[in-house]
Amino acid sequence: MSCHETGGCDVDADETVALVGCPNVGKSVVFGGLAEQYVDVSNYPGTTVDTTEAAFGDAKLTDTPGVYGISSFDEEERVTREIVLEADVVVNVVDATQLDRDLFLTLQLLDMGIPTVVALNMMDEAEADGVDIDADALEAELGVPVVPTVAVDGEGIDELRGRVDEARAPESTPIERWFDELPDDVEATRAEKTLLVEGDEPTAERVSTGKVVADGGVPALTDVGQREDVYGHRRRRVEEVAGGVLSREERDSSWAERFSDLMLNPLTGTPIALAMLGAIFYFIGVVVAQKVVDFLEITVFGEYYNPVVEGAIESLLPAASWAEPIEFLLINGNLGLLTITVQYIVGVLLPLVIAFYFVIGLLEDSGMLPRLAVLTDRGLNRIGLNGRAIVPMIVGVGCVTMAVITTRMVGDRRERLISTALLGLAVPCSAQLGVIMGLLAGLGLIWWFGYVGVLLVVLGVAGLFLDRTLPGDSTPLVTELPRMRVPRPRNILRKTYNRTKMFLREAIPLFGATAVAISALDYFGGFAVIQRALAPITSLIGLPQEFARVLLLGLVRRDFAAAGMTDMALGTAEMFVGLVVITLFVPCILSMVMILKERDAKSALLMWVGSWIVAFGVGGLLAVIL
Amino acid sequence: MICPSCSFEFDPSRGLQCPRCGEAIDCSEIGCANCDACNDVFQQVTRRIRSKS
Numbered sequence: 001m002s003c004h005e006t007g008g009c010d011v012d013a014d015e016t017v018a019l020v021g022c023p024n025v026g027k028s029v030v031f032g033g034l035a036e037q038y039v040d041v042s043n044y045p046g047t048t049v050d051t052t053e054a055a056f057g058d059a060k061l062t063d064t065p066g067v068y069g070i071s072s073f074d075e076e077e078r079v080t081r082e083i084v085l086e087a088d089v090v091v092n093v094v095d096a097t098q099l100d101r102d103l104f105l106t107l108q109l110l111d112m113g114i115p116t117v118v119a120l121n122m123m124d125e126a127e128a129d130g131v132d133i134d135a136d137a138l139e140a141e142l143g144v145p146v147v148p149t150v151a152v153d154g155e156g157i158d159e160l161r162g163r164v165d166e167a168r169a170p171e172s173t174p175i176e177r178w179f180d181e182l183p184d185d186v187e188a189t190r191a192e193k194t195l196l197v198e199g200d201e202p203t204a205e206r207v208s209t210g211k212v213v214a215d216g217g218v219p220a221l222t223d224v225g226q227r228e229d230v231y232g233h234r235r236r237r238v239e240e241v242a243g244g245v246l247s248r249e250e251r252d253s254s255w256a257e258r259f260s261d262l263m264l265n266p267l268t269g270t271p272i273a274l275a276m277l278g279a280i281f282y283f284i285g286v287v288v289a290q291k292v293v294d295f296l297e298i299t300v301f302g303e304y305y306n307p308v309v310e311g312a313i314e315s316l317l318p319a320a321s322w323a324e325p326i327e328f329l330l331i332n333g334n335l336g337l338l339t340i341t342v343q344y345i346v347g348v349l350l351p352l353v354i355a356f357y358f359v360i361g362l363l364e365d366s367g368m369l370p371r372l373a374v375l376t377d378r379g380l381n382r383i384g385l386n387g388r389a390i391v392p393m394i395v396g397v398g399c400v401t402m403a404v405i406t407t408r409m410v411g412d413r414r415e416r417l418i419s420t421a422l423l424g425l426a427v428p429c430s431a432q433l434g435v436i437m438g439l440l441a442g443l444g445l446i447w448w449f450g451y452v453g454v455l456l457v458v459l460g461v462a463g464l465f466l467d468r469t470l471p472g473d474s475t476p477l478v479t480e481l482p483r484m485r486v487p488r489p490r491n492i493l494r495k496t497y498n499r500t501k502m503f504l505r506e507a508i509p510l511f512g513a514t515a516v517a518i519s520a521l522d523y524f525g526g527f528a529v530i531q532r533a534l535a536p537i538t539s540l541i542g543l544p545q546e547f548a549r550v551l552l553l554g555l556v557r558r559d560f561a562a563a564g565m566t567d568m569a570l571g572t573a574e575m576f577v578g579l580v581v582i583t584l585f586v587p588c589i590l591s592m593v594m595i596l597k598e599r600d601a602k603s604a605l606l607m608w609v610g611s612w613i614v615a616f617g618v619g620g621l622l623a624v625i626l
Numbered sequence: 627m628i629c630p631s632c633s634f635e636f637d638p639s640r641g642l643q644c645p646r647c648g649e650a651i652d653c654s655e656i657g658c659a660n661c662d663a664c665n666d667v668f669q670q671v672t673r674r675i676r677s678k679s
């Protein structure tokens with residue numbers, strides 16, 4: 001989430017405080033506690049990709065993407081490195097259950113001489129694990145303030161706030177022995193020197209360019225990097241420090257670990273996953289899609305809202321001929337701007353989107369999502385399909401996040417390419433998936449599983465095809481699984497609220513514009529032409545000509561198309577085919593813009609045309625089978 | 627090789643522990659196709675056996 005969405009931009013302050021730590025340690029929760037501003041929090045690494053700023057007393061507080069160290073190996077690291085180099089104070093959030101992993105970053109910050117306060121977070125989980133950490137001993141050992149916290153409960157946050165002033169770094173650290181090997185005349189801060197001896201290229205370039213101006217020669221600073229020595233030495237110090245402050249008492253494995261093992265084993269995990277799909281079906285499909293949406297559509301909109309608005313517009317507008325197109329635009333029975341459009345957004349999309357975000361939030365915060373992804377990957381691999389593509393879909397919570405998680409969870413470039421292609425082909429953004437699934441579930445449990453099955457097979461086959469045709473070898477799915485947790489209701493509600501708000505902000509103008517465009521087409525008869533032109537392919541999939549309207553909506557967004565299907569009189573099988581077709585249909589208009597920007601017109605066009613072919617190919621096949 | 631948990635690239639000949647995040651890499655988890663720590667098949671086998679115990 002960028003600061004534009006949270007409205008926290010342009011905080012003017014002299015002092016800057018940065019929150020830095022490994023992925024998924026709770027930085028964003030601490031940020032929320034210190035700045036009293038909500039940012040996206042989820043139980044998997046890579047939630048924060050952009051920085052968020054907020055006022056913190058007289059200073060400016062920045063939330064950063066999680067990193068394992070200060071260097072420049074990927075985009076998150078570069079973002080965080082810049083912020084650390086400019087920050088006056090760093091609040092280093094450390095996961096108490098992962099001390100030997102996280103202290104590497106802490107010691108690196110101290111080597112760099114950056115004034116630091118350590119927030120020793122997740123103390124509750126450390127305790128549950130039987131790990132006892134002597135915070136005072138750690139404070140003495142590191143030489144900087146250490147504050148134990150349980151960020152989700154707000155514990156220790158006040159003390160942390162109070163001790164930010166005490167941030168400091170030890171006068172000297174063992175890193176200095178390597179400084180001697182730098183050229184004598186190098187003009188760099190201690191932080192830069194640390195990065196230099198670690199062979200950080202951007203720092204070497206920056207410092208060298210400074211030298212060019214000074215004496216005309218470029219010293220070979222990149223050669224002095226002895227990263228492995230420095231890192232190895234620091235790792236030994238980490239182990240010493242951690243060993244000195246930590247005592248562990250043997251515990252039986254917790255329910256969370258046992259459940260996690262069950263989830264990851266295909267034999268036990270598959271039934272659990274199916275049971276969960278069933279439960280989601282019941283909630284989204286039966287409770288929300290049937291009860292809530294039906295009530296809103298039939299009673300609220302059908303009996304009250306639409307007739308009232310229609311009556312009002314008819315009596316307000318004069319019976320003159322110039323008013324006729326306006327009246328048509330506002331209240332026509334297909335997609336009137338004030339009637340059906342509002343009904344689709346409020347009556348259909350909104351309840352389903354809220355329900356879906358809620359479910360996704362639960363899966364995210366409990367740690368289920370990445371496990372489902374790993375399970376599906378393993379299962380599909382076993383039957384010879386490529387499961388990689390499924391991961392972003394299962395973990396995806398909206399296009400932007402989805403892309404990030406893809407890069408996080410999916411090994412190398414090649415796999416990333418495959419995922420991006422499949423994302424464009426067949427994976428709806430979360431809100432869209434929610435709407436489609438909601439409507440599908442109305443058909444019955446068996447169709448719901450059928451839909452998931454068809455999608456998995458299409459993705460698996462397409463993934464296999466790409467895997468075979470693209471050069472290079474496939475790499476196994478390696479992920480760092482977050483631990484299982486009981487989700488916090490407050491976080492889920494806030495997340496659902498925030499995401500729904502963002503959904504509406506994007507969907508309302510887009511849907512409004514689409515409704516106007518389609519109504520105009522309708523009014524001037526262009527619509528009939530399109531319907532006739534599309535007739536061969538709509539009949540190919542065994543659907544009536546009116547399905548062309550749904551396709552037009554689908555050009556903009558899949559969920560609009562799904563909403564448009566709610567009041568078509570279709571048989572069960574026809575409905576199923578229609579929903580599969582619009583899922584596989586072209587990527588939404590915003591994704592297309594993104595693809596155009598990130599890649600080139602050719603691959604965008606290829607993707608666009610390709611999805612027509614796949615959608616109608618699969619749809620035609622299903623129409624024959626069913 | 628590239629550390630599976632923090633993506634740091636390090637030289638596995640000094641040992642299979644990632645110097646940055648401390649993750650001890652398990653041969654059976656990542657598989658030899660994705661690792662260049664061993665020089666020959668003999669080394670691959672010995673390392674695999676050792677990592678089992």
Ligand SMILES: Nc1nc2c(ncn2[C@@H]2O[C@H](COP(=O)(O)OP(=O)(O)OP(=O)(O)O)[C@@H](O)[C@H]2O)c(=O)[nH]1
Pocket residue numbers: 021022023024025026027028029030040041042043044045046047048049064065066067121122123124125149150151152153365485488491
């Ligand atoms: N039990 C427990 N859970 C916590 C604590 N602090 C944070 N969490 C949970 O840890 C998960 C990660 O929190 P985030 O704040 O998103 O972590 P982050 O460090 O910002 O993660 P990235 O942005 O992905 O780097 C969430 O599920 C939180 O609810 C804590 O003190 N105790």
Ligand SMILES: [Mg+2]
Pocket residue numbers: 027028029040041047048064
């Ligand atoms: Mg975060």
Ligand SMILES: [Zn+2]
Pocket residue numbers: 629630631632633634644645646647648649
């Ligand atoms: Zn690592």
Ligand SMILES: [Zn+2]
Pocket residue numbers: 653657658661663664670673
């Ligand atoms: Zn090996």
